Amino acid sequence: xxxxxxxxxxxxxxxxxxxxxxxxxxxxxxxxxxxxxxxxxxxxxxxxxxxxxxxxxxxxxxxxxxxxxxxxxxxxxxxxxxxxxxxxxxxxxxxxxxxxxxxxxxxxxxxxxxxxxxxxxxxxxxxxxxxxxxxxxxxxxxxxxxxxxxxxxxxxxxxxxxxxxxxxxxxxxxxxxxxxxxxxxxxxxxxxxxxxxxxxxxxxxxxx
Amino acid sequence: xxxxxxxxxxxxxxxxxxxxxxxxxxxxxxxxxxxxxxxxxxxxxxxxxxxxxxxxxxxxxxxxxxxxxxxxxxxxxxxxxxxxxxxxxxxxxxxxxxxxxxxxxxxxxxxxxxxxxxxxxxxxxxxxxxxxxxxxxxxxxxxxxxxxxxxxxxxxxxxxxxxxxxxxxxxxxxxxxxxxxxxxxxxxxxxxxxxxxxxxxxxxxxxx
DNA sequence: CTCCCTATGTGATAAATGTTACAGATTGTA
DNA sequence: TACAATCTGTAACATTTATCACATAGGGAG
Numbered sequence: 001x002x003x004x005x006x007x008x009x010x011x012x013x014x015x016x017x018x019x020x021x022x023x024x025x026x027x028x029x030x031x032x033x034x035x036x037x038x039x040x041x042x043x044x045x046x047x048x049x050x051x052x053x054x055x056x057x058x059x060x061x062x063x064x065x066x067x068x069x070x071x072x073x074x075x076x077x078x079x080x081x082x083x084x085x086x087x088x089x090x091x092x093x094x095x096x097x098x099x100x101x102x103x104x105x106x107x108x109x110x111x112x113x114x115x116x117x118x119x120x121x122x123x124x125x126x127x128x129x130x131x132x133x134x135x136x137x138x139x140x141x142x143x144x145x146x147x148x149x150x151x152x153x154x155x156x157x158x159x160x161x162x163x164x165x166x167x168x169x170x171x172x173x174x175x176x177x178x179x180x181x182x183x184x185x186x187x188x189x190x191x192x193x194x195x196x197x198x199x200x201x202x203x204x205x206x207x208x
Numbered sequence: 209x210x211x212x213x214x215x216x217x218x219x220x221x222x223x224x225x226x227x228x229x230x231x232x233x234x235x236x237x238x239x240x241x242x243x244x245x246x247x248x249x250x251x252x253x254x255x256x257x258x259x260x261x262x263x264x265x266x267x268x269x270x271x272x273x274x275x276x277x278x279x280x281x282x283x284x285x286x287x288x289x290x291x292x293x294x295x296x297x298x299x300x301x302x303x304x305x306x307x308x309x310x311x312x313x314x315x316x317x318x319x320x321x322x323x324x325x326x327x328x329x330x331x332x333x334x335x336x337x338x339x340x341x342x343x344x345x346x347x348x349x350x351x352x353x354x355x356x357x358x359x360x361x362x363x364x365x366x367x368x369x370x371x372x373x374x375x376x377x378x379x380x381x382x383x384x385x386x387x388x389x390x391x392x393x394x395x396x397x398x399x400x401x402x403x404x405x406x407x408x409x410x411x412x413x414x415x416x
Numbered sequence: 417c418t419c420c421c422t423a424t425g426t427g428a429t430a431a432a433t434g435t436t437a438c439a440g441a442t443t444g445t446a
Numbered sequence: 447t448a449c450a451a452t453c454t455g456t457a458a459c460a461t462t463t464a465t466c467a468c469a470t471a472g473g474g475a476g
Binding site: 390410 | 422423424425426
């Protein structure tokens with residue numbers, strides 16, 4: 001575990017790496033697994049070694065709204081936040097590519113803040129970058145109409161997969177933007193006409 | 209300063225209070241002042257002793273979107289987050305009731321995390337509660353139509369002023385929800401018909 | 417009181433988004 | 447090949463929100 005860990009979290013000190021190795025568990029999940037549900041108690045802080053996770057906000061009727069990706073080298077800010085107060089999860093986490101995770105028990109998450117400068121900085125930086133990302137999400141829904149929100153959504157997915165072919169169905173996109181499939185189909189066609197993308201079955205090819 | 213500070217921030221240790229007294233500045237602002245603008249560099253973490261501040265997100269065209277209140281005993285999570293990286297402000301802060309603030313230089317913000325347990329816990333708790341508040345804001349715009357968003361907005365303002373008379377014009381509400389005055393007037397009338405509130409000039413009286 | 421400024425009310429219309437219904441296309445599988 | 451399941455296209459219509467135009471009302475200053 002140490003090798004991948006060191007590679008994916010290069011800022012961690014050796015002492016911290018040793019602490020993680022002795023105290024944290026490694027766990028794997030397959031694509032499609034929901035590893036955290038709204039309302040569940042969070043017992044661990046999650047570090048991602050490999051794979052991809054999508055984080056959603058859910059409402060009472062079961063609608064979901066895509067917030068952000070969790071990728072290798074990152075941690076779930078919300079699990080950190082909830083962990084420190086033994087709180088219920090405010091989000092839902094779904095695996096989109098098989099993942100290997102490090103599960104850090106919540107008491108350690110807190111304890112290490114005082115013991116390991118590199119952990120402290122990692123945690124603060126995780127808070128910071130996620131807060132900023134969430135503010136960008138607020139911008140997109142507060143200020144933008146659906147066409148621009150769709151473009152924002154597609155760009156974030158391109159950033160996450162680091163490729164121009166997005167394996168997404170119209171229905172999937174609609175669900176994650178909390179709108180209907182027809183709306184997305186229409187808007188995608190407009191974007192295709194503008195030359196922004198090319199549509200294929202289960203696949204959207206971004207051109208710019 | 210020590211007395212108010214101790215009263216408004218009861219969790220702070222004596223050592224921390226002394227450190228604040230020796231190192232931080234007190235500053236006052238009048239209602240209407242904009243004390244932070246999007247894009248400005250943040251040099252201090254802000255603690256509120258008295259008064260009220262509203263925090264907004266702005267877009268390029270100058271629209272503003274209300275995010276949350278800053279009240280006595282609270283700190284600006286975003287100023288903490290930006291401070292640790294010497295970043296530009298992502299938000300705009302407007303004074304709505306004359307405020308007295310404690311300005312903590314950013315190097316101290318960071319240094320105290322290791323030195324004062326009570327500061328560390330305060331900062332983490334600030335992150336946590338603001339993150340949660342921001343998630344609730346996302347819910348309201350992602351899942352709700354304007355009528356419910358308006359109710360949510362009014363309730364948050366009631367919580368903040370701790371009274372049932374909200375001194376708000378329709379235009380003000382429209383601006384902070386990024387919609388138009390006519391829409392708010394019409395929705396308010398519906399809420400009045402439902403018995404949720406009573407409208408007066410520059411004043412909305414919440415009934416339930 | 418009169419004038420002016422701001423706040424509010426409201427109808428008409430446009431534009432965006434949501435809903436319903438159904439058709440055709442593609443893919444996997446029996 | 448035939449069938450089922452899923453994905454996509456599209457028309458028609460309903461609803462919500464935005465925009466424009468203008469009327470009315472209240473409060474403060476002179």
